[in-house]
Amino acid sequence: MTRDRRLSWINGLLLPLFNVLTAFLATGVVFLLIGVDPIEATKILIYGALGYDEGLGYTLYYATNFVFTGLAVAVAFHAGLFNIGGEGQAYVGGLGIALVALYINPALSAWIVIPLAISGGLLFGALWAIIPAYLQAYRGSHIVITTIMFNFLASALMVYMLVHVLREVGNMTPESTNFPDVVWLPFVHDVFAGFGYNIAKSPLNLSILVALFFSFLVWFFLWHTRWGFAIRATGKSNDAAIYGGINPKKIIVVTMCISGALAGLVGVNELIGVQHRLFLNFNYGYGFGGIAVALMGRNHPVGILIAAFLFGILYQGGAELDFELQNVSRDIVVVMQGLVILFCGGLEYLYRPVLMRFLAPIEASE
């Protein structure tokens, strides 16, 4: 049993840690190649992301998005589904939020309007996932292919909606009118100011609490309800699930709905949290980033929170590098993200044999 425990430590903690460190090492090499001192760059990155109020605010704000999409990928993954459509589901989820925000009676209380707007995101995200799910479950189309295609469809749909339906008359940019104040989620700096603490302004808003709440919900759902059990059973063994009276087809549809709904929450942070209007490409990159976050976080909510925080650091720290150093552009974020995905995803088990040999050799008594 001790060996079992050690194995879970290796798989759950040491491997991801080593993988991330390797990715950073590789990033260091990239810095050397473009003539930047990696130590200096690391200092800027860390300070930029964590060193002062505003930087930390930005880091957490980015992380919030990654929590939503990371959870989305993870839930689907537990049912054995690879949801590549987080990008599109987040986008269409944003439409759901915007529709509630734009057309609801602004005289209602925020306690009604905001939950309704969040529900709009959940609902539209789920709807965008239900068609690929249905096709996978009942028609045998592969979910990876269909969700990718649905990302493009989402893109086209949103351009249409913003150009032809939601754009204000006379506005040259494809964006909606501003949402009424009542649907705005408070900024964290405003909340702090309300208690008499002054912290620097940043886009960080109460969506982060929504993200924490849903992380808990996903954890409870997957490991402490019979439905979570059914989802995990289906993901591990389709035959065993059928044997256990679980209908895998239903599980596929339900799980994808949950997954899409979670992705649909990106709009909560971006739209009612920060921008207060609907505009093009607000979701850009978060859907795909979520895949990396889920991979790195081992599809567990706690891991996802940590991984999302790391990605937040990369995003914010990368922006800072771009600002501070002449020969570094913002694209360095993409490079770092790519390396993290490479080492955490593609080369996931690179160190496993070595770690196994030293920390958990097969015991004679087994």
Add this chain to the structure above:
Amino acid sequence: MDQSNIAIELIDVDKHFGAVYANDKVNLSVKTGTIHGIVGENGAGKSTLMSILYGFYQADSGRIKVFDKDFISTNSRQSIEAGIGMVHQHFMLVENFTVLENVILGSEDGALISESLDKARIELTRLAQEYGLEVELDVAVEELSVGMQQRVEILKGLYKGAKVLILDEPTGVLTPQESDELFRIFEALKKQGVTIILITHKLREIMSITDYVSVMRAGKMVAHRQTSETNPEELAELMIGRKVLLNIVRTEAKSGDPLLVANNLEIHNEQGIKRVSEVSFEARSGEILGIAGVTGNGQGTLLKALAGILPLSKGSIEILGETISPKRPLNPQELRNLGVAHVPEDRQRMGIISDFSASESALLGYQNDKEINQGVWLKRSLVKANCESIMEAFDVRPTNPDLKSSNFSGGNQQKLILAREFERDPEVLIIGQPTRGIDIGAIEFIRKRIIKMRDAGKAIILISVELEEIMSISDRIIVMCDGEITGTVDAAKADEATLGMMMANALPSDKKITEAQL
């Protein structure tokens, strides 16, 4: 002893994986031109030993001599060159190639395939005559029966010049008649001076065909015997290290009302192929109904339909007051609620979830039970406690509900499944291959438990490919061949030969109407 008489000699061969010794100082010497049996429980190290001979693994230490020459093999080609051929349990044949093409696979020479084919055709015709191994050469392998496919494997070995043939559980997929045919081939091969190593766990085969037998237990070679000087009881004891009851003592069945009546069933499998037709039977309380048949003759499909996994295409099943029909299917969950337990044929893929902890595997199928769910909350501590208590009741070791299911031995996994299904006090039990691939100790335990359920008045349907199992615990036997029932017999009056004929559907038609009371 004349050294040249020894085909294969192993001296102190060690092989370990990590700290586990799969082979621990194994000594073995196989005389040329004999049939040498190797018996042992699963995991005793037989397969590892043969894999060393066939070049899949290398021994850590020790010496191997083949025909008096030192032998080190790092791949199967070297072993073939040394004269060792292997017939695997699962055939290594390309299904849509012809027999001829399969035989030359791996030994094609020259750029043109037709040259090799012509050469092989002449050689194979000679071999076939010499050893009595007639097979049509230009038929695709997928069209041959399992017994014939096995011949192709043997021919393949001989064609490549094998003087020693290793056969791993060769009769597992054969009818008794096909097995007898295989043994005749063995005799012919032996006469021509071919050495045969037979790996099996069926003691009956060892006794009837081999000249010598070696017994392995826990990686060690524990005994060598001349077959004529030993008996099955001694071998069984050597295999597991204590005395076992091969024939379980049981009382007469007190069969009561039929709890499950199947009428004229027709069932298609997952791929939509018709596998069962015109099957009718009834299972009564207090009785074990055995369903015999060679693997793949529709028993598995029938089992799944009885458990609600596959729908019926025709017919109906009356079960505990409900009727299942093509129009009104019941799913596995509904059947469980009704009191039908199901031990699936495929333990690894259906019975448990390898990556789940034992307690979660023990929950499979019962996840919606009211006692463990409070609203939306699945009470894991209760799940764990339940698992621990059924583990104790069925002596599942180690008694640790948190251990990953895949870390239990096959026998303990099976006991866990049985515990899960039996402890909820079902009325009808549908049991598939309860003892496949598990050790003798666990087999004994499991069979006793099944009989105990029978004595408690449950109706039990038992499907097994082990004729010996069917015969030793069922009260009534039906035999299936090609999706139909080819015979029904009272277990007390059953004999292996008749059952074997039924399994191949080879009984003369007037004898098909048997003493059965169906």
